[in-house]
Amino acid sequence: MSKPPGIAAASFEQLVSPLLARAAGLARAILHNHADAEDAVQDAALRAYRALASYDPARSFAGWWFAIVRNCCRDFLRHRQSNPPARPVDDADRQTPGHVPWQELCDALDSLSTQHRQILQLRYFAQCSYRDLADALDIPIGTVMSRLHAARQALASVYTQEKP
């Protein structure tokens, strides 16, 4: 793969740095594990850096970046399925004592369809705009609007049942 000549790695880090905490939150919501989420974000950063030449500047950078984070998380999940760990992978986060709001939200999201779960994870954990969502999910903005609304209604019915 040919790479265009360009600027130093430090600039890429500056561009990605503001998105890292949200990427970590998104990865945690998908993987339910702090350590795996951290590794997935590291992988995503490296993958994004290597694939930067293929980035289309007409798309939103955040959408492109969070799509890579999601793909890395998916790879982690696939790896988990083919190489089950000796201990449950979600121990670290699941054993956190006390009230953990994001886990309750994840539990509710887990009961939704894949489409609804994906768009809500990107909206709430990654705080994606509609343009980011359209680019991350490769769907038109109009579809983002209708799908997000339908997903919210679905989540509301589940979440209200769980958290009256």
Place this chain on the structure above:
Amino acid sequence: MNPIDPAELSALLDGELPPDRAAQVRGAIDADPALQAEFQRLSALDARWFAAAASAAFQPRPVSLTSPRFTWPLRIAALLSAILLIRFVPKFLAPSLGMLLHFAALVVLLAWTRSRAISPPQLSQIDAAAP
């Protein structure tokens, strides 16, 4: 005025409607108690979900893209160096053709490794599109 699509309530909540349409939808909400109640319900849930999701975020360890990595070509180069050095140590003080070949091979391998390493990408295009 066009009728209100329920999805537009979400879009208004997200600040994603064009200004003129947002004004129309706000007007419709003000005029319709049922729409108003629905919008308030969505707003409350939305705030709750954002707060819940925010508790998952954490600052991961710094991403390093520039740290030197011991790639396979480097490992092969190191192994070849070790073998050839051992082989040619007795001749070290009198450089032979073998030693010259050894160093030439090392230079080629290291140059190849460098060309395979991650090169700085072009970000000027991205800066323009970055949010």
